Amino acid sequence: MMTIRAMTALFFFTISQMLRDAKFWVMGIVLLLPSVLALVIEHFAPPRHSLEPAWDLYHGLLQYMFLMGLVPLTCMLYGTGLIGAETESRTIGYLITRRLRRSTVILTRFVATALVLTLLCDVAATAIHISIMSGVNWQALAAHLGQFAAWSPMHDLTVYWCVIALGVLGFLAIFSLIGLLTAKPLALSVIYMVVFELIIGNVPAGARVYTLMHQLRVTAVGAIPGLKVLFALPPELTARLFSANGSGITQVLIISAVALTLACVLITVRELTPSKVARD
Amino acid sequence: MAVIELTQLSKWYGEVIGLNNVTAEIEHGITGLLGPNGAGKSTLMGLATGQLRPSKGGIRVFGESPWDNPSVISRIGYCPEGDPFWQKLTGFQFVVFLARMSGLQGASARRAAIDAIERTGMSANAGRAIRGYSKGMRQRIKIAQALVHSPELLILDEPFTGADPIARHELTNLFRELAAQGVHILVSSHVLHEVEAMTREMLMIDHGRIVAQGDVQAVRKSLLDRPHVIRVRVDQSRKLASQLVGWELVSGVSIPQPDTVLFETKSPEAAYERLNSTILSDGMNVQEIAAADESLEAVFGYLTHRESK
Amino acid sequence: MTTISGDRVNQYQRWQGALGKSHWTWPAIVRNGITLALKHNKTRIVLLTGGIPAVTAVGVLYVLSLLESLVGTDEAKGMYDLLSAMLRINIHGVTRLVEFRDVLWRSTFLMMTGMQMFWVLIIVARVGTPLIANDLKHRALPIYFSKPVTPATYLLGKWAVAASFVALITLVPSFAAFAVSLLLTDGPGTWGQAARLANDLILTGMFVCVTSGTAIIALSSITSDQRYVTVGWVAICLLPMFAQKIINESLPSNATMGWIGCISLRDDIFVVAEHLLHVRKGLAATSLPAERFAQALTRPIDPAKAATVLGVLTVSAIFFSWRRVVRFSRMAAAA
Amino acid sequence: MTMNYIFQCQQLTKNYGRIVALRGVTLGVQPGVVGLLGPNGAGKSTLFSVLLGQTPASSGAASVLGLDIRRQQRAIRRRVGFVPENDCLIPGMSGTGYVYFAGRLAGMSHADAMQRTHEVLDYVGMEEARYRSAEQYSTGMKQRLKLAQALVHDPDMLFLDEPTNGMDPQGRQVMLSLISDLGRAGISVIMSSHLLPDVERVCERVVIMGGGEVLTEGRLEEMNKPHPTLYRVEFTGDGASFHRRLTDVSVRVLEQAESSLQIALPEEGTQRLVLQAARDSGARLFGLHPKRSSLEETFMAAIQRQRAP
CATH class of the missing domain: 3.40.50.300 (P-loop containing nucleotide triphosphate hydrolases)
Incomplete structure (x- = not known):
């Protein structure tokens, strides 16, 4: 009972701490930049005679700028600081000398952070949706929809909401683990991101299935088959990488669970001291 | 049972030694x-609050290891050294949050926080953000959070640093009061006067080793190789000094000021006796007689004196 | 009463000497800032590699001078292609390069300035970000302001540190490249042209120093955390650039740009540098196909608008950092 | 000036x-x-x-x-x-x-x-x-x-x-x-x-x-001037008889503890009376401290004067 009360306190504290921090609002602005960009483009664009530019912009922004860039970046900034920020400011002492076990501390903070970040990213994705949709003149295009007649942006948005939630879960877990591995986790995170997620995740190698990037993409393509076109891959590769009705949800959950378990083990064996050992 | 028990405890950080093979027991009351x-x-203190892990040996608090052991550490109130804060919180939010982290429920947490803040004299400033606090207020609010869950053991790391004389005075009284209510307190401080005002029970460490433990005056007495220094303020200082030089039990005499004689002796009791009768029989008038090196500061200086600077 | 401890045999000695003028304390701040920055190997590496654009420029100018005599040969063909791409001026089939020396030199230096912008970004991120932020973080300002230093002297000193490093990346190599090229080749035509070009180069270099120097000083005075300053600086440099790129590409080529074309600060600086180096004007005065250059360079942005954007930024940066420093110099007491 | x-x-x-x-x-x-x-x-x-x-x-x-x-x-x-x-x-x-x-x-x-x-x-x-x-x-x-x-x-x-x-x-x-x-x-x-x-x-x-x-x-x-007649005496031995002897020579005892006494001398410069009383009662005297208003007292008094309306 006492433990649950303490967990609730830490949960809400973590959320209010995030909202109080300027970093959150800066990240919010950065996450809204794509939609501002979309708005500018739609505003300056001359009258169009096809849905293609809008479709391209919609999925291009969400896939490349969002899932491949901004979502992992946000998770990197928060994941590495999940415990690290408290260690750096030496406030960690207050959290671990109370009612909670160390592993409970990190799990509670993880859940709170993941929740807030998912909401933030989903709101930003919705903003992209709104700014593109506001620029599309459906009535004028009704006559020549062609291959896009079946496009339901609302359905796609729902898919992205879920994929983003999955992405936040996975990336936040990975970066929380990295945050515990080393005292200066940002460099390692960037290396992981570039080497593992951006390079291995994008080459047709077997190791690709262990990357979050690939699994998120598989999940998205499974729900929006039309997306295959976006990646402009040779047909046989597309067929191999994205099976019909494929889903990477299980894989993402497994990766997150493994990362979180390791993080819990690490925090229970490691001392949490700032990078410079504090002596008397 | 001792409150804190250290058995052959060592702790090092990489190559840097923190504690070196320490065995001791910290008893109830203020230490x-x-x-x-x-x-x-x-x-x-980090080891006792379960934030650090022993490299070798063991530490037990209330009979159990404190590492990742909420059932023990939730009985401890810890006031860390320095300035670790969530600067944007108000003092009240800070204390309430940590009360809840100790498992107190909404209303009772708030009540406990108000109470702890009251005891540390922070009621007037509890609504302000911590980043606007002076050093003294920071110390007080840190102590408030350590008290909020009514712990049985308080571990206070340099709680007086930066506090003004009024805060020092009030906090000293608070700690004495808490000790009287049965709370065990382990307190570190650089200002020995204040420690002396609270307790005579000391644990002195240097280079990661225990150099002395126990009552200050008992420790002083056991420093047999150190001659005691006695200060006498007297009207005929030169006459007294010339007498003292003749005594066998006196090993050194000086006159730092015209009205003051300092002398060293290894058998203070006999020296006092003979001093008093000499003053009486020679018709001198004395203003003050005092041991010049029985204060905690002097004992501390003897014990931790290092050859090099 | 106290005693002097035994190992302290030194007595305090008074000093009989005169202090210099207090207005001249800022060179000490500059010297100190430069020495501290140069202690880092990474800074030195950035400075050394900062010569690359200048070396490239010298190479281009040397090849140009060679080409003047190689026109029409097969060897020359490949070089024509390469230079056309680098200078973004189509010089295919131009047989009498000699006539265009001045404008080709100018566009070479413009290309070099464009390349140098990247190093400016790096060196400022390395050297500029801690300038004030570190003093704030370590609360060193009371040291400055307990000595006869005023906020103006302090800012001037700090600004000069940033500006000298930018100058080491831009002005100094540019000028070295100019001098070396003069020695290696026949120069940009007449002596008069050379002198004017030198003058324009200095103006361009100073312009870059002033804008980036003040910008970083203002950024550095915002927060005491150097990391945020670095992130802010990189974001200010890159984000508008990307945004501009995406906008430019998704809009049709005939769309009017106006102020929206001035989003990217790097492009703004480039446009102003182009204007200062008189490349477009020089091209227009010759028979070289100027409109192609105009297309290749960037969208037609009014240099006046770009300069206004930069000017407003610079002035507000100076004002802002001034306010911050004055505030912080008084903060110790307010705490 | x-x-x-x-x-x-x-x-x-x-x-x-x-x-x-x-x-x-x-x-x-x-x-x-x-x-x-x-x-x-x-x-x-x-x-x-x-x-x-x-x-x-x-x-x-x-x-x-x-x-x-x-x-x-x-x-x-x-x-x-x-x-x-x-x-x-x-x-x-x-x-x-x-x-x-x-x-x-x-x-x-x-x-x-x-x-x-x-x-x-x-x-x-x-x-x-x-x-x-x-x-x-x-x-x-x-x-x-x-x-x-x-x-x-x-x-x-x-x-x-x-x-x-x-x-x-x-x-x-x-x-x-x-x-x-x-x-x-x-x-x-x-x-x-x-x-x-x-x-x-x-x-x-x-x-x-x-x-x-x-x-x-x-x-x-x-x-910080020492008080002319108020003293604290430290001793070992029979407190009651020492007390009596002191009262005999019209030294007023203000406060008595196990091994220390607060006393008021009848007039300035009569400290010898205390030494005599100690000798006569067989008590061993090892401290004679004039009461000083410490800086802390001065400080606290000044602050309190100001805080009182």
């Missing part, structure tokens, strides 16, 4: 933890 | 918005080592800052070394050294580099600054460590480095803000002996401190501030 900078005081 | 004061304030007021930090301070301080005491928020730091010309006064006038704080700020700073309370080291600099830089900021030439840097570093007892990066220094070394920095241009006056805060007893000892040595060398030192024992040890004069006003000012010796 002053003394030592120069880098002696290992914070290390000991 | 102005020349007799190192600094002088007339109705000096400073407010930050609605907060009044200095409330019409009128004060003239004579040369020497002066302690500036007061609780947090008393206006000590503001006073330093205003006198150094770092922040303008809201109203009133003040002069430092005869120089006006409004018109001659830079001239003042050339003749004054300042040691701030916080760590104010610039990372990446060695001790030598730091002091040299301070010298250059004060307007010294390269050669002068270099030579003087080593002179003052020798003086504060910084040996080879001076060539190491100052970030690695211990608290005590940092504090001495800060002092060296303030001394480099040979000021006539030093402002020290909490010079011994957070230092261990040995570090404090060194710092305090430097301060009193500077006083002997003819440099006036104004030091603010929360550590009253430290002030008692080095200061000749004391200024007590509270709530932006000057509460008390004067010579420490006068504030």
